[in-house]
Amino acid sequence: MAMTVLVCDSVPVVRDGLKSLLSEAPDVTRVSATGNAVECLAMTRKSKPDVLITDLSPEGMDGIDFVHRVIRENAQKRDGRPGAVVFASDMTDRVIETLLRAGAITLLEKETGREMFSPR
Known part of the structure; x- marks a missing residue:
């Protein structure tokens, strides 16, 4: 199943690295990236990605x-919502619970390695 991905991270090397890595995946048809939350919201409204990958900063x-x-706005505009993959260095119980209630589908620690994103 082909999918589109939007990456939002304020650190250029992380953002560009994820974009490059995901662009190589056979089931990803388009990868866009930004470091700004407001710009990401606009990009999400326009391109309606299947998956959003973002950090918490x-x-x-x-x-x-x-x-x-992002999840709320997209749920109103189309059936379903983008899958939000969130990664952070501080995954406290409160943060995890809040993100899951907000609708995040996956939570990853920043130390997650390449094997989590590589095609199998």
Whole structure:
């Protein structure tokens, strides 16, 4: 199943690395990337990605509020919502619970290795 992906991370090397890695995956048809939460919201509205990959520190907005807003806005505009994959270095119980309630489908620690994203 082909999918489109949007990456939002304020660190260029992380953002560009994920974009490059995912562009090589056979089931990914398009990868877009930004470091700014407001720009990401606009890109999400326009391109309606299947998956959003974001950290919890995008420029311009609190990460948890950002994830909640992206999911809520997309749920209103089409059937379903983008799968939100969130990664962070501080995964406290409160953060995990809040993100899952907001609708994140996967939570990863920043130390997650390449094997989690590589095609099998």
